[in-house]
Amino acid sequence: MTAIRPSYPTLRIGLAGFGTVGQALAQLLTASGPSAPIHRDVELRITRVANRNVERKRAGWLPGVSWHEDPLALATAADVDAVVELIGGIEKAYEFVKLALANGKHVVTANKALLAAHGDELQAVAAASGASLRAEASVAGGIPLLRVLRESFVSHRLTSISGILNGTSNFILTEMEREGRTYGEALADAQRLGYAEADPTADVGGTDAACKLAIIARIAFGQGVSLGDIRTGGIGQLRPWDFIYGRKLGRTPRQLGLVRQIPGDGLFLSVRTHMVQTDSLFASVAGPSNAVLIQSQDGGDFFFAGAGAGGAATATAVYSDLIELSRCGQRPETPFFGTYEAAPLHRATSKDFVAPFYLRFVVRDRPGILADIARCLSDHHINIDAVLQLPDQHKEAFPFVITIEAVAESQVEDAIRQILAMDFNVEPPLSCPMTP
Amino acid sequence: MTAIRPSYPTLRIGLAGFGTVGQALAQLLTASGPSAPIHRDVELRITRVANRNVERKRAGWLPGVSWHEDPLALATAADVDAVVELIGGIEKAYEFVKLALANGKHVVTANKALLAAHGDELQAVAAASGASLRAEASVAGGIPLLRVLRESFVSHRLTSISGILNGTSNFILTEMEREGRTYGEALADAQRLGYAEADPTADVGGTDAACKLAIIARIAFGQGVSLGDIRTGGIGQLRPWDFIYGRKLGRTPRQLGLVRQIPGDGLFLSVRTHMVQTDSLFASVAGPSNAVLIQSQDGGDFFFAGAGAGGAATATAVYSDLIELSRCGQRPETPFFGTYEAAPLHRATSKDFVAPFYLRFVVRDRPGILADIARCLSDHHINIDAVLQLPDQHKEAFPFVITIEAVAESQVEDAIRQILAMDFNVEPPLSCPMTP
Numbered sequence: 001m002t003a004i005r006p007s008y009p010t011l012r013i014g015l016a017g018f019g020t021v022g023q024a025l026a027q028l029l030t031a032s033g034p035s036a037p038i039h040r041d042v043e044l045r046i047t048r049v050a051n052r053n054v055e056r057k058r059a060g061w062l063p064g065v066s067w068h069e070d071p072l073a074l075a076t077a078a079d080v081d082a083v084v085e086l087i088g089g090i091e092k093a094y095e096f097v098k099l100a101l102a103n104g105k106h107v108v109t110a111n112k113a114l115l116a117a118h119g120d121e122l123q124a125v126a127a128a129s130g131a132s133l134r135a136e137a138s139v140a141g142g143i144p145l146l147r148v149l150r151e152s153f154v155s156h157r158l159t160s161i162s163g164i165l166n167g168t169s170n171f172i173l174t175e176m177e178r179e180g181r182t183y184g185e186a187l188a189d190a191q192r193l194g195y196a197e198a199d200p201t202a203d204v205g206g207t208d209a210a211c212k213l214a215i216i217a218r219i220a221f222g223q224g225v226s227l228g229d230i231r232t233g234g235i236g237q238l239r240p241w242d243f244i245y246g247r248k249l250g251r252t253p254r255q256l257g258l259v260r261q262i263p264g265d266g267l268f269l270s271v272r273t274h275m276v277q278t279d280s281l282f283a284s285v286a287g288p289s290n291a292v293l294i295q296s297q298d299g300g301d302f303f304f305a306g307a308g309a310g311g312a313a314t315a316t317a318v319y320s321d322l323i324e325l326s327r328c329g330q331r332p333e334t335p336f337f338g339t340y341e342a343a344p345l346h347r348a349t350s351k352d353f354v355a356p357f358y359l360r361f362v363v364r365d366r367p368g369i370l371a372d373i374a375r376c377l378s379d380h381h382i383n384i385d386a387v388l389q390l391p392d393q394h395k396e397a398f399p400f401v402i403t404i405e406a407v408a409e410s411q412v413e414d415a416i417r418q419i420l421a422m423d424f425n426v427e428p429p430l431s432c433p434m435t436p
Numbered sequence: 437m438t439a440i441r442p443s444y445p446t447l448r449i450g451l452a453g454f455g456t457v458g459q460a461l462a463q464l465l466t467a468s469g470p471s472a473p474i475h476r477d478v479e480l481r482i483t484r485v486a487n488r489n490v491e492r493k494r495a496g497w498l499p500g501v502s503w504h505e506d507p508l509a510l511a512t513a514a515d516v517d518a519v520v521e522l523i524g525g526i527e528k529a530y531e532f533v534k535l536a537l538a539n540g541k542h543v544v545t546a547n548k549a550l551l552a553a554h555g556d557e558l559q560a561v562a563a564a565s566g567a568s569l570r571a572e573a574s575v576a577g578g579i580p581l582l583r584v585l586r587e588s589f590v591s592h593r594l595t596s597i598s599g600i601l602n603g604t605s606n607f608i609l610t611e612m613e614r615e616g617r618t619y620g621e622a623l624a625d626a627q628r629l630g631y632a633e634a635d636p637t638a639d640v641g642g643t644d645a646a647c648k649l650a651i652i653a654r655i656a657f658g659q660g661v662s663l664g665d666i667r668t669g670g671i672g673q674l675r676p677w678d679f680i681y682g683r684k685l686g687r688t689p690r691q692l693g694l695v696r697q698i699p700g701d702g703l704f705l706s707v708r709t710h711m712v713q714t715d716s717l718f719a720s721v722a723g724p725s726n727a728v729l730i731q732s733q734d735g736g737d738f739f740f741a742g743a744g745a746g747g748a749a750t751a752t753a754v755y756s757d758l759i760e761l762s763r764c765g766q767r768p769e770t771p772f773f774g775t776y777e778a779a780p781l782h783r784a785t786s787k788d789f790v791a792p793f794y795l796r797f798v799v800r801d802r803p804g805i806l807a808d809i810a811r812c813l814s815d816h817h818i819n820i821d822a823v824l825q826l827p828d829q830h831k832e833a834f835p836f837v838i839t840i841e842a843v844a845e846s847q848v849e850d851a852i853r854q855i856l857a858m859d860f861n862v863e864p865p866l867s868c869p870m871t872p
Contacts, residue, residue, distance in 0.1 A: 024734075142736065144589075147588055148584065154756065155752045281721075281741065298749075298752050299742070301742060302578065302743075303741040304740050305738065306736065306739060307736035313734075316735040320587065320590065323587070323590055
């Protein structure tokens with residue numbers, strides 16, 4: 001077998017955004033010798049770079065490149081075949097990506113918020129001009145999830161996709177689990193290590209994961225999903241107790257995005273904390289990693305895990321999109337948002353979500369609380385599986401746990417609403433589905 | 437967004453082999469309505485089927501199909517664009533695949549032994565005729581490993597790939613681990629459940645995994661690897677003790693294929709039992725599943741797990757290749773065996789493989805054995821980490837374990853050769869690397 005020569009013309013790249021990811025990408029693209037990536041059949045070359053304060057950013061090691069303050073200059077440049085959007089945010093990125101696609105430039109982006117908000121429109125602009133939109137880096141970091149959904153799992157009848165989609169939240173949960181930290185301490189650790197931003201709301205509150213889940217649902221189930229369709233909750237309510245009680249149940253908290261097809265043409269979407277089994281694959285995923293479980297009727301379950309964020313992981317995912325674009329050449333493209341428009345599924349509600357639940361209460365202790373709660377659960381046709389309470393706790397803020405058998409979540413919500421009105425709660429009850 | 441219509445002509449398929457996988461594939465290809473797979477942009481149609489005793493196999497639910505005894509008829513038929521090779525074995529499959537490729541037919545195969553033996557030659561025939569060779573199902577069952585190696589991880593600088601590549605062995609090991617079975621009992625269970633063949637040698641002895649590892653090494657590292665390059669051992673030496681001692685060490689046995697780039701342009705290849713940590717992702721993979729860990733300089737570690745065998749998993753992997761072929765149209769193909777021929781790497785030996793080891797001895801007990809072994813290890817510059825022995829054991833066949841600090845395996849081999857010559861061994865010592 002002889003060496004394979006490049007079969008495609010050079011792909012000329014306009015890089016918008018020269019921060020951590022942009023610089024990591026440029027380093028990969030200019031690497032040579034034994035340390036270079038392993039493909040040999042394509043040539044990728046950066047011709048233009050845009051960034052604010054370009055004089056501060058200009059990199060001497062990137063030769064023959066034009067530098068710009070304004071990314072829009074890249075979107076129309078004749079010597080650019082594809083642009084990489086690493087600007088972030090929505091408005092400016094939207095203007096830039098739309099202009100580039102309209103001018104027939106391929107676009108590679110890592111911007112999940114942009115795609116969740118404007119993905120369908122941008123795909124339509126791409127289809128009209130013959131350009132291609134690619135965004136492997138936007139979901140699950142370096143894990144090639146979108147590619148396998150578009151290329152491999154099209155042969156499956158998918159039933160659900162669930163995943164650890166936010167590395168910051170997973171870092172905080174595993175710090176709480178393994179180091180016994182409080183939520184506040186673990187969040188401060190994450191900020192100190194650069195895993196969480198100064199304002200961590202989008203990460204710990206679930207919005208970031210919800211944007212990714214919307215993209216997954218679009219590609220895997222052919223459904224246009226808006227953030228309002230996704231029941232979204234964060235991790236801020238978790239306490240060290242939940243890890244102690246979890247361990248007694250052989251479980252541990254993990255923040256999961258979930259899209260599940262419900263019999264009767266429904267689609268259930270949520271981002272929230274699940275109690276997973278400690279010997280499960282999700283429980284083995286620690287730190288700022290991502291992981292995804294794909295379940296199908298045909299081929300069983302598939303699990304993918306890897307780096308969820310960081311300059312190198314994001315840059316390699318962008319790089320893989322550029323290689324794909326280069327290899328595609330004049331081939332008709334598989335549209336980014338899946339290969340079909342499915343019959344619409346209704347948005348399932350908590351009536352359709354059936355699971356066993358972990359319920360954690362924090363109460364000001366007095367006789368009769370358990371009886372009151374048990375009566376209320378019974379009134380809502382909920383069967384108690386176990387009651388756990390640690391000994392020697394503070395009577396003024398006494399945490400205990402009730403696990404219940406599988407039931408529609410709407411019943412749990414009704415019961416909890418009623419319990420919340422009782423006089424003993426020190427903080428609102430926490431309910432988490434218990435997932436295999 | 438409007439519905440996407442098929443953009444490609446129908447791909448006409450000749451299916452050679454109508455057993456479990458062939459029938460599962462035909463069912464997927466003829467499914468319609470809500471139970472059909474989710475792509476809508478390609479049309480795949482079976483025009484011919486070949487199988488021995490075709491009269492016994494002929495399926496009434498597969499309309500408009502010509503049936504043949506001899507697969508070679510498919511390789512030259514004008515109404516076949518792509519053949520699927522599910523014959524198995526090497527000789528007949530080789531003749532069939534070569535003839536089909538020479539006639540410009542695309543080939544999709546699940547046959548790892550064929551590719552390990554003749555892959556380079558078949559790829560050359562494909563390149564000459566413009567046909568495409570695809571074999572996603574040949575490695576790691578339904579996990580789209582080869583696709584992500586060819587398409588996503590080309591942007592990485594890979595350092596090692598390790599994996600549970602044989603579902604039969606993994607089933608046996610996890611039965612021993614979780615049900616306390618002996619090797620013989622677990623093997624009998626595997627045979628009863630259809631996970632192991634009547635002659636299980638290729639599965640439990642490591643050859644099946646070695647064929648898959650050769651394909652992985654070819655695609656990921658651009659190296660032509662023959663089975664003789666791979667240090668191959670099976671699982672037959674494992675005893676229930678190894679799971680008990682393993683648990684005391686926080687470890688459990690897993691049979692892993694490993695290809696690792698060694699500094700100084702070497703490539704180390706092995707198939708054998710490793711002691712992995714019980715909280716690792718590999719330890720979470722139970723039953724007849726497969727799993728692969730990809731390690732890279734840039735993007736960190738990636739882990740994939742899923743169904744490793746079975747009709748449905750294999751059929752969906754074949755199906756994904758057919759969809760890819762159909763979508764590719766006239767696009768220049770990425771050759772199956774990677775996109776480049778790398779500078780040759782020498783085959784590293786046990787001198788280059790450095791790890792801590794688990795050493796298990798079974799001895800006829802007498803005073804001074806530990807001293808003899810410790811002296812021998814010391815003579816070979818091997819540091820003992822721990823000595824474990826269960827109480828109250830049979831003096832005539834007394835198993836105990838020594839763990840040693842990281843050392844080149846060649847030193848361990850030399851020491852064990854010397855220990856083996858001593859008078860107390862009831863069976864040969866077992867040595868397993870201890871892997872994170």
